[in-house]
Amino acid sequence: MDGCLLLTLLMVPGQELQGWISTLISLILLIMVLVLSFTSQQMQVLRWRWEIERNLNKLETLVQNARSMVIKKFKERYKVDPVGKLDRMLEFFTIEPVSDDPRYVMERLEHLLDVRKSRFETFTKSILPEASDAERANAEVTVEALIALNTLYRVIRHYLYLGKKLNSMYIIMQLHMLLPLLMRQAYALYNCLGAFIDGKPIGDGIGPIVAAHLIGKSKVKRIAKDTVYAKVKKFDRNLFVVKAEGPGGNVGKLGDAVKNLIAKYRIDAVIMVDAALKLEGELSGSVVDGVGAAIGGPGVDKYKIEEICRKKKIPLYAVIVKEDYEEAITPIKKEIIDSTDEVIKRIGEILLENTEKDGNVIIACAGNTIGVGQ
Amino acid sequence: MMSSQLEKAKYISLLLSLLLILLLFVFIFYPDFNVKLISLILALAIGILYFKYEDKIRKIISSQLPPTLQLKGTTIIKCLNCSYTTERNYIEGDYIMKEAGECPKCKGQMVISKIFFERSSK
Numbered sequence: 001m002d003g004c005l006l007l008t009l010l011m012v013p014g015q016e017l018q019g020w021i022s023t024l025i026s027l028i029l030l031i032m033v034l035v036l037s038f039t040s041q042q043m044q045v046l047r048w049r050w051e052i053e054r055n056l057n058k059l060e061t062l063v064q065n066a067r068s069m070v071i072k073k074f075k076e077r078y079k080v081d082p083v084g085k086l087d088r089m090l091e092f093f094t095i096e097p098v099s100d101d102p103r104y105v106m107e108r109l110e111h112l113l114d115v116r117k118s119r120f121e122t123f124t125k126s127i128l129p130e131a132s133d134a135e136r137a138n139a140e141v142t143v144e145a146l147i148a149l150n151t152l153y154r155v156i157r158h159y160l161y162l163g164k165k166l167n168s169m170y171i172i173m174q175l176h177m178l179l180p181l182l183m184r185q186a187y188a189l190y191n192c193l194g195a196f197i198d199g200k201p202i203g204d205g206i207g208p209i210v211a212a213h214l215i216g217k218s219k220v221k222r223i224a225k226d227t228v229y230a231k232v233k234k235f236d237r238n239l240f241v242v243k244a245e246g247p248g249g250n251v252g253k254l255g256d257a258v259k260n261l262i263a264k265y266r267i268d269a270v271i272m273v274d275a276a277l278k279l280e281g282e283l284s285g286s287v288v289d290g291v292g293a294a295i296g297g298p299g300v301d302k303y304k305i306e307e308i309c310r311k312k313k314i315p316l317y318a319v320i321v322k323e324d325y326e327e328a329i330t331p332i333k334k335e336i337i338d339s340t341d342e343v344i345k346r347i348g349e350i351l352l353e354n355t356e357k358d359g360n361v362i363i364a365c366a367g368n369t370i371g372v373g374q
Numbered sequence: 375m376m377s378s379q380l381e382k383a384k385y386i387s388l389l390l391s392l393l394l395i396l397l398l399f400v401f402i403f404y405p406d407f408n409v410k411l412i413s414l415i416l417a418l419a420i421g422i423l424y425f426k427y428e429d430k431i432r433k434i435i436s437s438q439l440p441p442t443l444q445l446k447g448t449t450i451i452k453c454l455n456c457s458y459t460t461e462r463n464y465i466e467g468d469y470i471m472k473e474a475g476e477c478p479k480c481k482g483q484m485v486i487s488k489i490f491f492e493r494s495s496k
Contacts (some may be wrong), residue, residue: 021411191442191443194443198466199467199469200447200464200489200491201469201470201489209470209488212470212471213487215471216454217454217483246469246470246471247469247470247471247472330443331445331447331490331491332489332490332491333490333491333492333493334448334490334492336490337488337489337490338490340488371468371469371470371489372469372470372471373469373470373471373472374471
């Protein structure tokens with residue numbers, strides 16, 4: 001009965017009712033303004049959270065797609081089912097050595113990295129028993145990229161959940177601020193998987209590509225684990241060109257190689273070639289030279305090269321090719337590979353300006369040699 | 375993510391938003407009070423329904439990924455003797471310094487000297 005009355009009043013309203021409703025709407029608006037002025041910060045956090053959640057969903061899809069892609073490729077190519085073992089490896093970790101006491105920290109780090117490498121080798125051998133060494137090396141870097149992508153997803157999820165749990169604006173805010181960079185990294189990791197599985201050369205491989213061009217037809221010898229060198233006569237100097245052994249995905253042990261060559265020959269200079277991260281606004285594939293050990297990674301090889309050059313007072317020069325993070329880990333672009341000739345020209349200039357004729361010089365080319373033979 | 379699902383979600387969101395805006399416009403500008411009132415109630419109902427299911431719609435839309443990287447690979451083959459160069463599409467299994475047959479000019483050894491990839495998004 002009351003409902004019918006209300007409906008009748010609404011359908012045939014008088015001026016009194018209109019006034020009431022207008023007052024009610026004004027009151028609602030006033031309350032809304034008051035509520036908004038006190039809760040705007042929470043609403044901002046909510047908006048950030050939604051944005052993070054949306055990207056986390058994308059990241060989850062990326063990880064699932066990447067995992068499925070790797071499993072599918074392994075199944076198709078090698079007729080194996082890696083699901084169980086691969087899932088076990090997805091949360092693989094390496095604990096960094098304690099650095100409170102810095103004695104032998106590099107040696108301890110190297111030891112752990114060696115153990116890690118051997119663990120990965122055993123893993124790829126167990127899932128791909130029929131594959132060649134190069135294919136296994138490619139599978140190793142593929143699984144490493146997959147682990148990195150999965151770790152990124154788990155870390156973002158952790159901070160989002162922590163922020164929600166503690167209701168902390170600052171955790172959410174920091175995560176939101178870093179989100180574009182993290183997502184860029186995630187897409188780069190996702191896009192590099194295909195290249196790694198197929199063994200395509202990547203942007204980071206510009207160092208080994210330069211080495212391969214310098215070596216040409218010369219005979220190569222092994223100088224350290226997964227690392228080769230060739231003696232080449234060029235620019236009226238004896239060049240000892242060092243690179244990781246390809247064409248499988250591999251970075252070699254350039255530190256040991258340089259150390260062994262210095263122990264074996266009288267070396268006048270060391271020139272390092274590597275890809276380096278460019279600053280925004282700089283051209284990809286531009287070549288720059290300087291001094292120092294141009295080599296990335298956890299620092300073991302860099303430390304060894306710096307240390308041996310310091311001990312023997314050998315000058316250490318560097319030539320770098322600029323590229324961004326995505327370019328470094330995805331299949332190589334034309335503008336980057338086209339810089340090869342410019343790098344060789346720059347090496348020649350450094351040699352002519354800083355070394356004597358017939359001098360012995362090490363050209364250590366750092367980077368992942370996937371898709372680059374010798 | 376099914377593209378049809380995504381299209382549906384986008385279409386529903388757009389339709390509901392337009393309806394909501396239309397009803398609010400009617401509420402503000404239409405002279406008849408009854409129509410105004412009904413429009414307001416309808417707009418509120420649509421708004422509540424929209425926000426109730428918004429998380430589901432958002433979840434469907436949010437899992438859309440950016441276009442995947444499509445690559446067109448080119449392999450450049452060079453003779454180690456006479457520097458004769460030829461170009462072809464990248465074939466799986468190609469790698470730099472891989473032997474690539476005999477040079478048609480000098481019968482010297484040809485190797486893959488460069489491989490590069492052009493990008494396009496799909």
